[in-house]
Amino acid sequence: MRQATSVIFFCLIMAVAGLAQAHRTSVYAYVEGGWIKGEGYMPGGGKVSNQPVQLLDAGGKVLAETKTAQDGSFSLPVPNGQPPFQLVLNAGAGHRATFDLKPADFGVPEKPAAAQKPAPAAKQAPMAGVSAPELCVLVQQAVEKSLAPMRAQLAEMTARSEKASLKDIIGGLGWIAGLLGLAAYLKARKMAKGAR
Amino acid sequence: MIGRILMAVFSLCLLLATPALAHFGMVIPDSNLLGRPGVVNLDFRFWHPMEGQGMNLVKPAEAGVFTKGKKTSLLTALKEKKVNGFTTWQGQYRVKAPGDYIFYMIPQPYWEPSEDCFIIHYTKTVVDALEAEEGWDEPVGLPMEIVPLTRPFGVYAGNNFCGQVLYKGKPLANATVEVEFYNADGKLKAPAGAYVAQLVKTDANGVFNWSMPWPGWWGFAALHTAEDFKLKHQGKDKDVELGGVFWIYAHPALSSETGR
Numbered sequence A: 001m002r003q004a005t006s007v008i009f010f011c012l013i014m015a016v017a018g019l020a021q022a023h024r025t026s027v028y029a030y031v032e033g034g035w036i037k038g039e040g041y042m043p044g045g046g047k048v049s050n051q052p053v054q055l056l057d058a059g060g061k062v063l064a065e066t067k068t069a070q071d072g073s074f075s076l077p078v079p080n081g082q083p084p085f086q087l088v089l090n091a092g093a094g095h096r097a098t099f100d101l102k103p104a105d106f107g108v109p110e111k112p113a114a115a116q117k118p119a120p121a122a123k124q125a126p127m128a129g130v131s132a133p134e135l136c137v138l139v140q141q142a143v144e145k146s147l148a149p150m151r152a153q154l155a156e157m158t159a160r161s162e163k164a165s166l167k168d169i170i171g172g173l174g175w176i177a178g179l180l181g182l183a184a185y186l187k188a189r190k191m192a193k194g195a196r
Numbered sequence B: 001m002i003g004r005i006l007m008a009v010f011s012l013c014l015l016l017a018t019p020a021l022a023h024f025g026m027v028i029p030d031s032n033l034l035g036r037p038g039v040v041n042l043d044f045r046f047w048h049p050m051e052g053q054g055m056n057l058v059k060p061a062e063a064g065v066f067t068k069g070k071k072t073s074l075l076t077a078l079k080e081k082k083v084n085g086f087t088t089w090q091g092q093y094r095v096k097a098p099g100d101y102i103f104y105m106i107p108q109p110y111w112e113p114s115e116d117c118f119i120i121h122y123t124k125t126v127v128d129a130l131e132a133e134e135g136w137d138e139p140v141g142l143p144m145e146i147v148p149l150t151r152p153f154g155v156y157a158g159n160n161f162c163g164q165v166l167y168k169g170k171p172l173a174n175a176t177v178e179v180e181f182y183n184a185d186g187k188l189k190a191p192a193g194a195y196v197a198q199l200v201k202t203d204a205n206g207v208f209n210w211s212m213p214w215p216g217w218w219g220f221a222a223l224h225t226a227e228d229f230k231l232k233h234q235g236k237d238k239d240v241e242l243g244g245v246f247w248i249y250a251h252p253a254l255s256s257e258t259g260r
Helices: A002-022 A132-195 B002-020
Strands: A026-032 A035-041 A052-056 A062-067 A073-077 A085-090 A096-101 B024-029 B038-048 B053-055 B062-067 B070-073 B079-083 B086-095 B099-106 B110-112 B117-129 B144-148 B160-167 B176-181 B198-201 B207-211 B216-225 B231-233 B236-251
Touching: A026 A085, A035 A052, A035 A085, A035 A096, A052 A073, A062 A073, B024 B099, B024 B117, B024 B216, B024 B236, B038 B099, B053 B086, B062 B086, B086 B099, B117 B144, B144 B216, B144 B236, B160 B216, B160 B236, B176 B207, B198 B207, B207 B216
Parallel strands: A026 A096, B117 B236
Antiparallel strands: A026 A035, A035 A073, A052 A062, A052 A085, A085 A096, B024 B038, B038 B053, B038 B086, B062 B070, B062 B099, B079 B086, B099 B117, B110 B117, B144 B160, B160 B207, B176 B198, B176 B216, B216 B236, B231 B236
């Protein structure tokens, strides 16, 4: 009985393994809040669970390592050093998948313009534990955050100034009509006096 | 007098030209396979794709993307673009994660005097991102649509495209499906009218098959006159031709000589 069970188990494992063989594996990731978040999966459906993921620098040096969770997901802190990086998911026997993380994924321009003057912030030593690309993202977020209300205000001001100009025109017309009316009234009074 | 002659010639040309041309709603992405997260640029038009004859597409009633069971509208971000003097629309969608993205368009009814009816082409195409290869076979839920039974990407010229026509969500038997190649650069000339728009009919299950003979974008338009409504043109009730249109890209068949 026990033997039969193990045979069935063995067959089941083989079947599952065979199924996995027919699939390809794939990996992808994005950068969010100082973390590289990703997923290992199989095209057409299915997640790649409990498999090693490595983060390599441009020279192929391993910077960090982790494993995919049951749902295929994984995350790694953004490393020190300059992108590009490469993620390698190694799910064994011909199931190696890679994903390139480009400088743009970290908010770093592909080719930093040489003519660009360094921002004052860049002159300061980066904060301890914050990598350059991370800092770049943080600065971008901060600038965006502080700009948002200004943008809104600017848009509102533009809208209001357009409205105000219309009001001005109507107001101006009102003034003209009013003054003409007053002049006519005064003239009429003078004429009436003269007639008397 | 000259004006009248010109008008007559023009009308005659129109009359002669019309039977060969088939109308196609078009939703064409810059690529149907996305290897990395990025932007999909979309071209929305109403066109005679083989002959390259344009029509004006007024701003669609809806344009969007369906993925993982959810619809996202792209309508407000559409930008008008004139092509050969005709109105078309450009759309953009940023893909962030793996998945199959079904882009679709519901146009405003188009009045076609030569057919004395209105035309509404519910148009779709599928983009696969980062090898997800999942979700391409889901219906969007349009009143008239083609659901692909052939996975609609990673397809070679010469492969068969198999699709099922749904009308109000149910298979439509014996429906006419027009097939046309998107002759984008106008290089190809059909030898006769019958080659411009080819034709296949659905079986009892609403299924049709078609082998695409050469590489490029191929459009399939399943047609059916609306049974439960008409639209008014100059105060008179007119038929509405519903189309379920699907666009698929066929890659050049590989050559054993070049290995590509």
